Amino acid sequence: MPNLNSQEKNLELENSEFIEEFTIKLDLSKKQVLRKQVLQLLYLIDVNNGIVEIQKKSFLNIFESNGLSDKEEKEVEKLSVEIFSHKKELDELIQSFAEEYPVNQLSIVDKSLLRLAFWEVKKLRKSDNFSKLVEDFENLGYLFGSDNSNKFIKGVLKSLIRNLDKIYYKTK
Numbered sequence: 451m452p453n454l455n456s457q458e459k460n461l462e463l464e465n466s467e468f469i470e471e472f473t474i475k476l477d478l479s480k481k482q483v484l485r486k487q488v489l490q491l492l493y494l495i496d497v498n499n500g501i502v503e504i505q506k507k508s509f510l511n512i513f514e515s516n517g518l519s520d521k522e523e524k525e526v527e528k529l530s531v532e533i534f535s536h537k538k539e540l541d542e543l544i545q546s547f548a549e550e551y552p553v554n555q556l557s558i559v560d561k562s563l564l565r566l567a568f569w570e571v572k573k574l575r576k577s578d579n580f581s582k583l584v585e586d587f588e589n590l591g592y593l594f595g596s597d598n599s600n601k602f603i604k605g606v607l608k609s610l611i612r613n614l615d616k617i618y619y620k621t622k
Contacts, residue, residue, distance in 0.1 A: 563591055
């Protein structure tokens with residue numbers, strides 16, 4: 451590095467960016483670990499335009515790191531494929547609650563998170579407490595999404611929950 455006088459050194463420091471890495475550590479419950487697995491598989495399936503067969507080796511790598519039982523692995527894989535097979539319906543539903551954000555322009559992670567969340571909401575009873583579900587998906591958005599994914603996911607899910615009757619009347 452060439453010799454810099456003090457004024458040039460100050461300019462160099464002023465214009466440099468400091469990059470800090472933070473390790474995000476959230477304790478995930480068993481249910482959250484399973485959701486994380488489904489999210490990862492939905493992502494893989496979506497990236498490969500719905501072709502599941504290519505993913506078998508990738509599935510194995512994902513499952514090894516989380517210590518799931520064989521039964522849990524099969525359940526996660528089945529659920530991921532099932533959710534992806536209902537992608538069109540789920541995307542239309544998501545779009546109705548995130549009107550300003552076209553689903554086809556959302557990141558694959560955000561779409562996958564919302565598809566999984568909407569799927570779970572459709573499967574739950576109307577009397578269930580949804581605040582924990584919103585918090586769990588907000589955390590997953592924080593872990594896997596972009597800078598504001600967690601806020602976006604939380605907002606869309608809160609909108610969904612405020613309007614649950616639309617879901618129950620359409621799907622029941």
